[in-house]
Amino acid sequence: MTTTQPATGELPIPEPGVSAASGQRTAMRTHLCADLRADHVGRTVSVCGWVAHRRQHGQSLTFVDLRDHSGLLQVVVDGSVDVRSEYVLRVTGTVAIRPEGTANPALATGEVELRDCAVEILSVATPPPFPLDDRADAVDESTRLAYRYLDLRRERMQRNLRTRSAVLGAMRAALAPLDFVEVETPLLMPSTPEGAREFIVPSRQFPGSFYALPQSPQLFKQLLMVGGTDRYFQFARCLRDEDLRADRQYEFTQLDLEMSFVDQDDVLDVISAAVLAAARAVRTDTVPPIERITWHESMNRFGVDKPDLRFGMELVELTAIFAGSGFKAFAGAEAIKGIRVPGGSAAHNRRRLDDLTTRAKALGAKGLVWMRVGAGGELESPVAKFLSADELAGIVAATDAVEGDLLLLVADAWATTCEVLGQLRNDLGRPPAGQGPLRFVWVVDFPLFVGVDPATGRPKPGHHPFTRPHPDDIAKLESEPLAVRSRAYDLVLNGWELGSGSIRIHESALQQRIFGLLGITPDEANARFGFFLTPFGYGAPPHGGFAVGIDRLVAILAGEENIREVIAFPKTQSGLDPLTGAPTQVTDRQLRELGVRVIAAAPPATAAAPASAGGERG
Template sequence: MSTAASTPGTHSTAMRTHLCGDLGLGNAGQRVTVCGWVAHRRQHGQSLMFVDLRDHSGLLQCVVDGSVDARSEYVLRITGTVTARPEGTANPALATGEVELTDCAVEVLSVAAPPPFPLDDRADSVEESTRLTYRYLDLRRDRMQRNLRTRSAVLGALRTAFADRGFVEVETPLLMPSTPEGAREFVVPSRQFPGSFYALPQSPQLFKQLLMVGGMDRYFQLARCLRDEDLRADRQYEFTQLDLEMSFVGVDDILDVVSAAVLSAAAAAAAGSGRAVPEIERLTWHDAMNRFGVDKPDLRFGMELVELTAIFADSGFKAFAGAPVVKGIRVPGGSATHNRKALDTLTDRAKKLGAKGLVWMRVAAAGGLESPVAKFLSPAELTGIVTATAAEEGDLLLLVADEWETTCEVLGQLRNDLGRPPAGAGELRFAWVVDFPLFVGVDAATGRPKPGHHPFTRPHPDDVEKMESEPLAVRSLAYDLVLNGWELGSGSIRIHESELQQRVFGLLGISPEEAKARFGFFLTPFGYGAPPHGGFAFGIDRLVAILAGEDNIREVIAFPKTQSGLDPLTGAPTTIDERQLRELGIRVVAPAVPGPAAPTKPAGPAAPTVPAAPARPAS
């Protein structure tokens, strides 16, 4: 057997020459050294043992003469000769399936207790709290290795894309003053100033705008942000966002830069997968609501909202004739999948979403419509519905009549309920949503308009004159980036002139004195010459999750919290001893109104029982 010296691989170190997954027929005859964990061990009598050695690159079959004490998850260093597998024994499911290591010398580097769950695809069915308790073991699995390496590729591509376009990476503070008008904050007590607190940043918004005042021109940061909000599949307490700001720009400038960077990141994540990376579509907020019923539309499936109002202009059916707007959606093949109970459930869902009711229609043969309200509609109206919705036999039609926004929102939610695939499945469909309303509704208590974004968002130049007379008709220079129905991030062109800023504050009921008290440290620098500027921020966790084919951001975060906010690995959050509390000037008291019972926190993983190490390395 050949003992030709190995040509070291790109991951060669003092302990190994190659990664397990890098070896193939091109290495046949080479003497190599690999290191990794025992994935499987098969003993054939006393004379022969097969060890599947695993590192992050893949599996490699090693043929060992004799027997070695090498159980599951032991860490081994194996030196052997790369050899083509005997005819008929190749494994096409493995990248290394055409070769094996023979004439092996084995060194046990570390022994291991039996893992609490299998470190392969079977772990996907293990309870999440168990996986997170032993996250360091879960991370050895192919799925988690792939996800975190996809994340690394995305971060690298983003950094390169922004650096290539003249952006400067600047780190902003993690300890800042409280700005309670945003999401709920995490606060940090000050030891040196008892009774005073810092807040952890919800975003670098204020500082990045001050960087523009400081002449940085183009800033970006992979920023860690924290928000004390209820957790869900696409939200964690702490998260990473790509944050940027630019001077002397318009909306198109920012959208073009972000589009190029995001598509570069998507291409890096898709490398070798064959997954297509399409261009980013653009639509206005009004179009998104009108067609999809939501401001973060999922473009991967049809079922768009269809305008039906004109068909019922002279209808005798009062529910339709008296409504400002009538719209509908077509559910392909929905007649067969929705019995009367399911239709009643849909009707209840529509009412909970704010509709007065829901009209359903089954499409029968020859385009006929079966519905409890069909008898109240004229033949022309029934024909008009079928034509407008392009309905076919077996389809289900769902109609809502109400105010425009209510009609759109109810049908948009039903559309997502009935047709939306998991966020990480299938193709990628990006969309820019632009021209959001500057104000959203009126505060019932004050009668003043409510801001759709932060109060520094610039109104659309074509609508500035409507601010006092028709505030709800004013568009903003704000924009969102959406991927597969998930909002990745948002941004806007900012107000940089004090006069316009005060007009917005005035509409919101913020006096000059209150503005100075709340935002003085931020607004004062704008009196020293602020450039026109705008920015954007998007969530890295959400982007990576979809690019990795996941529907939960916890699967692309190395050490996440559970949905209840606990960390099963470390036991956090934990209590603090009395000495620390006294030093901080803090006393813990019971809540005035008891809330729901706190979830039981895990005690953390028990210390494993590890087999004794062999007296000497086996060989």
């Protein structure tokens, strides 16, 4: 029987353990589309959803693939029913086994179909501008975002949003038994222009004054520790006016956390438990324990401070092999390192080798030495004739090279050598985001300062100026500031930095020493951070914290290369919102009320925004 009228009477009660148990039974449906299986055969059920496909078999039968967020169900309607793609239906019918030879193993519901159906059209629909299936992946992103409400109906997007929800739920559940208090911090706060670029909000009641949107809850969460909260967290919405890219949006979400009376290990243990709980909630593969390495080890082995542990090709130390070398390019170099590209010899002709050399120079190296490994470990290279037999043999032994491998060597300052080979390692070996295992790693003992400001001659902070120096290095603050390690730490997953944190300075005397090294006078400190520093004079506990970038974490767990795919309504890489048209102009009346006048803006800076001096970024 076919009808376009609403079914009457009370809905049948589903058996225990299915939709009703999961809260999906409503006045309009008993099951989700993908709930139904062979053990439901003979039951009368009601489902609701969108028409994914319609196939008419003459005038006797109509086949409709009905879709909701859970998946597809085939509905068989006697006669003809006038529905089109994306119509919204309620269908009541009897679950039956599909005829022999027509089962679809690609569907969870592929053994069954719904027969003897009553169809109610809940909403009609115009044809969508693109197909709402995997073919939409090839559609221009701006079109997908302009019709994001349609894009979200797709299985991929529904899966990503539910993965995100499961991650948040698992992290909350991991923190709940640890006595954390969830606290919301302000969205309107004073400007801290020494950090990353801010979004500024004009005040109507105080013309000429402005709020800033938070880059991070950093200052407020530390004040919560001064206030005795002891353990705080929130899923904080943060905003930074930085150039957008695959792993960065103007708006982002982070699990923000702070703890009192702790040391570094305490914070790392809590965050480790939270992210491992999130990973295990949405992944079926085994997630190994989180490794821990120092920043210096990370640079030496991987050439970057966010190492991807899914693949080898680690940097190999070769400096000692060339001590006293007659080869001019190697003689006197501070550091000589190499990487082995397994089987890379055949894959790299001379043109590709020249491209690698150009890439190395663009990254800051003076040059790049390449070597193909032939039979018996013989090295083919334009520089082989300048090296001794012992040097050539030493290279093969140190790199464990075998026939068919490609070796890439850089000789330069230690930092340059590491960074160039680290980038080449990622270029040549890094798998896509969705491939391989999950490999978390803590990177600890970052430098407290990262070089010297040429304009002032003073050290530049590697994190924010409230980061605690390593206790073993405090005596070096004035004599060797660049040798001082910090109690700062990053969490990295598959080569993506998930977030950063640190143990904080809670003593006024130590904070003044750091400000003095940075050239910040007491008056300047009070002017810039007074509302934050004054409370510390009333008794601040030792404390530390962290921020996990939820968008990045979910993207990796979902196998996505771009965080826009795990955000419901993102901006494009240019910062536009094709759905709403934002940013838009406002009326002259609004501007007058705010005391704001629009003038021609200076051309935007091309340089990347500086790292925030006042917060942590997930």
